[in-house]
Amino acid sequence: MEETLAEAFWAVTRRLRLHTRNALQPWNVSPSQSRALGVLSRHGEMRLSAVAEHLHIAPRSATEVIDDLQRRNLVERRPDPSDRRATLVALTxxxxxxxxAIDEARAAEAERLFAALDPADRTELARILRRLRDPN
Amino acid sequence: MEETLAEAFWAVTRRLRLHTRNALQPWNVSPSQSRALGVLSRHGEMRLSAVAEHLHIAPRSATEVIDDLQRRNLVERRPDPSDRRATLVALTxxxxxxxxAIDEARAAEAERLFAALDPADRTELARILRRLRDPN
DNA sequence: GGATAAAGCTGAGGTTACCTCAACATGAGG
DNA sequence: CCTCATGTTGAGGTAACCTCAGCTTTATCC
Structure with missing residues (x-):
């Protein structure tokens, strides 16, 4: 029973991942890059280490993602004026x-997936997921 | 609203992945190896290419996973008697x-996650996931 | 007011789980 | 039988992570 629940979950996750990949294609931005863009878009300028925390990756790995985005002129670094060891990262x-644009495309793709649900089911799903995401 | 649904989905997926990783630890078997074991356990002996299909990976990649499992004496290869190009793979x-054992551990870990839901919610979730997993 | 420890970033180099492409053996169809 | 397709694997590549060591700068503690 639970095995089935977990399996079903993975199956839907897989579909969601494919949809997301689809949504990102026009910008050829990798999933991990898009996550970094999302974090910076939602929270604004922050330290590199803060980006790492938000993405649940090591600071060294955040350096790489930010390198890539900087090469594409999507983000820029500047020294943190309050601490000369740190660098702040912000969207250009x-x-x-x-x-x-990516956010909208992704939302549209997600909508295509969740369109299978009527409003009541969406509410139900949101409620259940909320219960599952926190260890209460 | 859909963005929130997708985000909540990813958050729960992440928790489920951590739980699964936890469950696999005692056998130090990688997730991809455990998936292959699962396929062979559920469907029995099959061609390498069939393993690849079940796992949604390229045949060449299945070769690698099976190599690893064979090195650990968890699976064995034998030539397909009906087609000498093919090799059959089966669990030892x-x-x-x-x-x-892995299956049980994983089920137990999944149970720890889904324990947050009462029986009615589980049924609901199963129904909704079923609706999302097929493109009907 | 130094000496010492800690924090922030990055170069170097590794790992995992994938991939493609070409080679090779075998099977299938005209 | 000759050509074409199929099944597997060697060689070599990539993305997204990682650790560890080194450098600079800040904080802490006698």
């Missing part, structure tokens, strides 16, 4: 519009 | 018991 103008 | 005795 290009980064802001790209992040927004 | 060790593989059978390991696959069973």
């Amino acid at each position: 103008a290009d980064g802001v519009t790209t992040a927004r | 005795a060790d593989g059978v018991t390991t696959a069973r």
Whole structure:
């Protein structure tokens, strides 16, 4: 019974991943890059180590993702004025519009998946997921 | 609203992945190896290419996973008597018991996650996931 | 007011789980 | 039988992570 629940979960996750990949294709931005863009878009300028925390990855790995985005002029680094060891990362103008566009595309793709549910089911699903996501 | 649904989904998926990783630890079997064991356990002996299909990976990649499992004496290869190009893959005795034990551990870990739901919610979730997993 | 420890980032180099492409053996159809 | 397709694998590549050591800068503690 639970095995079935977990399996069903993985199956849907897989579909969601494919939809997301689809949504990202036009910008050829990798999933991990898009996650970083999302974090910076939602929370604004922050330290590199903070990006790492948000993405649940090691600081060294965040350096790489940010390198890639910087190479594409989607983010920029500047020294943290309050601590000369740290560097702050923020979206560029290009980064802001790209992040927004990607967000919309992703939402549209997700909508295509969740369109199978009527409003009541969506509410139910949201409630159940909320219960599962926190260890209460 | 859908964005929130997708995000909640990813959050729960992440928890489920951590639980699964936890469950696999005692056997130090990688997730992809455990998936292969699961396929062979559920469907029995099959061609390498069939394993690849079940796992949604390229045949070449299945070769690698099976190599690893063979090195650990969990599976064995034998030539397909009906087609000498093909090789059949099956669990060894060790593989059978390991696959069973892993399956149980994973179910137990999943149970720990889904324990947050009462029976009615589980049924609801199962129904909704079923609706989402097929493109009907 | 140094000496010492800790924090923040990155270069170097590794790992995992995938991939493609080409080679090779075998099977199938005209 | 000759050509074409199929099944597996060697060689080599990539993405997204990782650890560890080194450098600079900040904080702490006699």
